[in-house]
Amino acid sequence: MHEFGLVISMIDLAEEAARKEGADVIEAIHVEIGALSGVVPEALEFAFGGARAGTMAATARLEVTYLPAIAYCATCQSEFELDNRFGIAMCPTCDTPSADLRQGREMHVSHLEVA
Numbered sequence: 001m002h003e004f005g006l007v008i009s010m011i012d013l014a015e016e017a018a019r020k021e022g023a024d025v026i027e028a029i030h031v032e033i034g035a036l037s038g039v040v041p042e043a044l045e046f047a048f049g050g051a052r053a054g055t056m057a058a059t060a061r062l063e064v065t066y067l068p069a070i071a072y073c074a075t076c077q078s079e080f081e082l083d084n085r086f087g088i089a090m091c092p093t094c095d096t097p098s099a100d101l102r103q104g105r106e107m108h109v110s111h112l113e114v115a
């Protein structure tokens with residue numbers, strides 16, 4: 001499962017950051033997931049439940065923020081939100097396709113709560 005590998009590296013990163021701060025326990029991991037990242041939220045939470053055992057994040061919450069996919073239209077000089085999960089960016093104002101994706105493919109840890 002794709003999400004399992006993601007979660008393992010996410011916890012690794014979180015543990016490293018928590019140790020640097022001299023923390024013993026990770027209370028929460030906040031992640032941002034773009035609408036086009038290909039990550040299935042339910043699968044991510046399921047994988048997290050399995051992967052956190054025995055780590056500093058054993059009792060941590062996973063807080064997920066979903067970021068909409070946003071593209072930029074050069075014709076209108078404005079950003080717009082994609083209304084599909086396929087990455088097809090068609091400007092709703094002028095109907096011009098855009099390849100300039102500004103947000104939506106990310107998947108990263110935004111911050112941690114440690115103790």
Ligand SMILES: [Zn+2]
Pocket residue numbers: 073074075076077091092093094095096
């Ligand atoms: Zn446009």
